[in-house]
Amino acid sequence: MESSSASRYTTVADVARLAQVSKAQAARALGGYGAVSDEVRSRVLAAAETLQYHPNELARSMNTGRSKTIGVVVGDIENPYFSLAMRGIYDTSKAGGFDVILINTGEDLATEIDAVNVLLDKRVDGMIVAPVTRSSSTHLNRVVDSGRPVVLLDRKLPSLPVDSVVAEMxxxxxxxxxxxxxxxxxxxxxxxxxxxxxxxxxxxxxxxxxxxxxxxxxxxxxxxxxxxxxxxxxxxxxxxxxxxxxxxxxxxxxxxxxxxxxxxxxxxxxxxxxxxxxxxxxxxxxxxxxxxxxxxxxxxxxxxxxxxxxQPVYDQGVAAAAILLRRIGGDRSEPEHLALPSRLIRRGSVAPVGSAVVGASA
Amino acid sequence: MESSSASRYTTVADVARLAQVSKAQAARALGGYGAVSDEVRSRVLAAAETLQYHPNELARSMNTGRSKTIGVVVGDIENPYFSLAMRGIYDTSKAGGFDVILINTGEDLATEIDAVNVLLDKRVDGMIVAPVTRSSSTHLNRVVDSGRPVVLLDRKLPSLPVDSVVAEMxxxxxxxxxxxxxxxxxxxxxxxxxxxxxxxxxxxxxxxxxxxxxxxxxxxxxxxxxxxxxxxxxxxxxxxxxxxxxxxxxxxxxxxxxxxxxxxxxxxxxxxxxxxxxxxxxxxxxxxxxxxxxxxxxxxxxxxxxxxxxQPVYDQGVAAAAILLRRIGGDRSEPEHLALPSRLIRRGSVAPVGSAVVGASA
DNA sequence: GCCTAGAATGAGACCGGACTCACACGGGTT
DNA sequence: AACCCGTGTGAGTCCGGTCTCATTCTAGGC
The missing domain is CATH 3.40.50.2300 (Response regulator)
Structure with missing residues (x-):
């Protein structure tokens, strides 16, 4: 009795059946690879259209090994620093065709370790981590070992041979x-x-x-x-x-x-x-x-x-994502350590010491 | 020549081999289901430990049909409203064991439609959407049809029979x-x-x-x-x-x-x-x-x-996530429309009209 | 007119888990 | 001694794609 039919998704097999071709041919037409006759292609595409076919990304990821998704681990998304950096990461990733999974650690090391594992288990193609201060790097080593690229944001870990993007401080x-x-x-x-x-x-x-x-x-x-x-x-x-x-x-x-x-x-x-x-x-x-x-x-x-x-926060996000995407693309060169220039903006909150003490308290 | 061995992940099969049991037994011991003798369990667990086994969430999701992930679609994560709401969503989802995929639309309808489709294709268990103003709801109907729950944030769409959480305005x-x-x-x-x-x-x-x-x-x-x-x-x-x-x-x-x-x-x-x-x-x-x-x-x-x-922004996030999790849990009751109370905080920027015009300009 | 390269196609393996099914084994019944 | 039930177990299927492989069909070359 449990629940009413959970409206199954249409699969390639369904499309193939309607188009009267084999599953393999349908997959080829849909995926745009291999050799497919125009006749078959149009029939398959039409069938996909009528059936409202959408490929299951999970299944696709599983045997391509790539999920077109990157993970981002930050301390606190509510902090404007991170939300702006996130925006930079997001814009860049998206332009490269990658989705973003966000994980918030609350600046807690245990949560960060967990977060990294979750992302790895979800088979992200790479990740950007703003590591908790004073964190050890063993959990990040697991990522490195897995062969997936990591880019550190706002922090570098000397023991870890990965790219990092920080603001010059x-x-x-x-x-x-x-x-x-x-x-x-x-x-x-x-x-x-x-x-x-x-x-x-x-x-x-x-x-x-x-x-x-x-x-x-x-x-x-x-x-x-x-x-x-x-x-x-x-x-x-x-x-x-x-x-x-x-x-x-x-x-x-x-x-x-x-x-x-x-x-x-x-x-x-x-x-x-x-x-x-x-x-x-x-x-x-x-x-x-x-x-x-x-x-x-x-x-x-x-x-x-x-x-x-x-600090160029947005740009840090952009740079981190750009490097990550390059790594995902296969770049195996030496780790890069980027330090983006920051600048002092003098306004009115700094004045000569004791400037107004006498006049004001009198 | 392409690339050096992409260090394959250890699978249940690997663990089973090392523990000298069948794949099925290993899976049972690892997954904590079915009947497994203490002897086998400990052997499997030990093997998993030495091999650093981590289950592939993609594979798991694929045949359970649930990904333990929810999607969130917002207009602009850089906007404090959204980042704070996101925090509420995040905290609540996490407490319920769900990960969060964030998608930013830049307040663009086409992007929003795309975002919703991506999330659906990634088989999220549900989603929270802060719809672009004046958006139509056809793309959200696809979600409803798929049987996955959606909760609208900061906006309700009369034509769409789904839960919504807004601030009383x-x-x-x-x-x-x-x-x-x-x-x-x-x-x-x-x-x-x-x-x-x-x-x-x-x-x-x-x-x-x-x-x-x-x-x-x-x-x-x-x-x-x-x-x-x-x-x-x-x-x-x-x-x-x-x-x-x-x-x-x-x-x-x-x-x-x-x-x-x-x-x-x-x-x-x-x-x-x-x-x-x-x-x-x-x-x-x-x-x-x-x-x-x-x-x-x-x-x-x-x-x-x-x-x-x-407005109770964080609470809106919490409420939206709570409702979503309840729906994912199987709640099929009538759509709920929550309006959280807002309040006026009188400070100094509102004064009687013309209050200081004469004195100040003189 | 025969041979062959290549396009077009279908069958099926495979990814890595979850899960079903059939079966073996042991103790308790009657 | 025949029977039953529950635990333990391995073989194998399934999820929904991708991709390999073998096969058929067709056009071009000699």
Whole structure:
């Protein structure tokens, strides 16, 4: 009794029957391969039309071994960074005739491992992964072993011989920090969601290979060149994981030797930090200067407009997909490591230190 | 010569061979069905372990007829509305053991039709579609005919007997408009990206069934009740398609009888409108009041904070996925039409009309 | 007029699982 | 001793395509 007839799909066999030819001939006419007479072809095509035939991609994938699908594994699709990168990936894949399966990891390693396995089991032709920070790469090795191409996004894993696409960060972070130093900021706070398991930041903590490490390296170089000690006590990791962003911001702007400038590692952090600053009635840039990584449409519309480091996010997606498609196409050359240029956009949220303190508090 | 051995996957047959049992027994042990002795089971499992066996989901899907995958068709994943809804869909699907294939239509009907067909050919177990406005529903009928469930998101199609999840719009739009009228705004501009092929808006233009129609209905009711004529000349459709948003805003705030309040139909439009207003040095709310549909984190951080209509976007995604999963589970009850409550959040961007004109321009 | 290359065609293997069927085996009934 | 049932097992079919292989048909070459 269970259910009413689940309306079976029409198959090549059905088409063949109606067209009065063998299954093989029908398949040939439909697939456009082998030799088929015009007579048969038109009969088969007509039959397919009347029967509304659509090939079962699953069956097709199974014995061609290729699914014309790529998998994308990201940390959080809700994050504008990923959704924009996704758009780049999507547009490029589609232009190449590939569909996209999206998997969201919630920045969790176990989920990421699972995601990669699922994609492999679904026989995607390749995948783009934005690996969770501090993830090991054993699960990605399985992909490499399977012979399917992987491209890493926003992160490279030194141990893994695969292509990667990141935004150049060290140089632009150096520039951004110099900008802050030029304005007199030596107490620069940095807030990142990088998960290091709650360990406190110290100058020689190994954070692995990721954008945050690069940014901190650029920052350090600027401080070193200016001969100013890097304010390690103001560099806070685990934001939004171990620690609330609001608390972190509070801690930075209060205390005996507070930060005079705050750098937000991404737009999600920036939003929460700005909200907290507003709640605490800390004015930007009068009381504290503010800089964020990632350029979003709203950044320039705030009062004051926010100074940002703009990364070519969409282009990263495009580049990653382009490389992946090339690999799927059979390119076996050495892994490529692309670093797309980022740039500092100076707006109004960074001002000389103490610029308005006297006038404003009086 | 083509390529080096594409490292074949291990199959049940391989596992069976190593475990010295028949393929059938191995499959049973692996799949956890039928009767298998403890002896055989452990041998098979051990073999699977050493061979790193992973089942081919394609093959599995093919003869179970179910792929444990749902398809999602959205207009633009880069739009925060969709990425947040996607997150809701994603979380819910995943909890139910389903993977998600994402297809982006770029708000194009042809692409949408294609997308739906692709998903069908990939044999997804069901799909969630946010249909392009003014789309016909013939392509969705094919889905219905196939017996696979579809849930519409953000839109219902009267001709299509399927579930839908939307945000309640008429009532909240009524409230928002009353709020504007209460503040003395009778010249209210409305900017929407709804594509009507460049036709100008008139009060009796049929826009089909979609959120914009609902909003305009709520708006009209408020105007009717206040006995004020609906300013049809200020209602502009096709924003970002036929017309540039900047030009539209310019047109609204200039002219002999300009708008005193502007309503942006979504956050993307709002962002561009705000940028244009800033360029034109039109102050909010002194020169013009502003209201947008969709609540985003930055809205409350602007100066002044933006008054918005908040829709439960994430929850819409969750609800759509929940209904879909229920249908996949075999629920054959009448189509459900869910309208999740939205609410007006009054902030600082709406002020009494003419409130600061004299003081500010003097 | 005969031979052959190549087009046209059908039968059937195959991809990798899920699942049906037939059968062997052992213990409990009567 | 004959019978039954349930567990365990292997052989083999099926899903819906792709593709190989053998066969037939036809046209061109000598």
């Amino acid at each position: 060290r140089q632009v972070s150096y520039e951004a920090t110099r900008h802050l130093l030029d304005e007199g900021h030596t107490r620069v706070g940095y807030i990142s969601s990088l998960d290091v398991g709650g360990v406190e930041f110290t100058v020689d903590l190994d954070l692995g290979t990721n954008p945050v490490t690069e940014r901190l390296a650029g920052m350090r170089r600027a401080f070193d060149e200016a001969d100013v000690p890097l304010p390690a006590d103001l560099i806070r990791l685990g934001a939004g994981k171990q620690y609330s962003i609001g608390d972190l911001v509070q801690a930075l702007v209060t205390g005996p030797d507070p930060a005079t400038a705050i750098v937000a590692s991404d737009s999600v952090i920036a939003l929460e930090a700005l909200a907290e600053l507003q709640r605490a009635e800390v004015r930007i840039p009068d009381d504290v200067s503010f800089l964020m990584f990632d350029e979003l449409p709203w950044a320039g519309l705030m009062t004051p407009p926010i100074t940002v480091v703009a | 008429r009532q909240v739009s009524y409230e928002a408009t009353r709020h504007l009228l209460d503040e003395g705004h009778t010249r209210v501009g409305y900017i929407s990206s709804l594509d009507v092929g460049g036709v100008e808006f008139t009060v009796d233009l049929d826009l089909g069934t979609n959120p914009v129609t609902e909003r305009l209905a709520g708006m009209r009711r408020a105007f009717d009740e206040a006995d004020v004529p609906l300013p049809a000349d200020l209602i502009r459709l096709g924003a970002g398609k036929q017309y540039s948003i900047g030009d539209l805003v310019q047109a609204l705030v200039t002219g002999p009888d300009p708008a005193t309040a502007i309503v942006a139909s979504d956050s993307v439009i709002a962002l561009e409108a705000l940028a244009e207003l800033q360029r034109a040095e039109v102050r909010i709310p002194d020169d013009v009041s502003f209201l947008m549909f969709d609540e985003l984190p930055w809205a409350g951080l602007m100066t002044p904070p933006i008054t918005v209509v908040a």
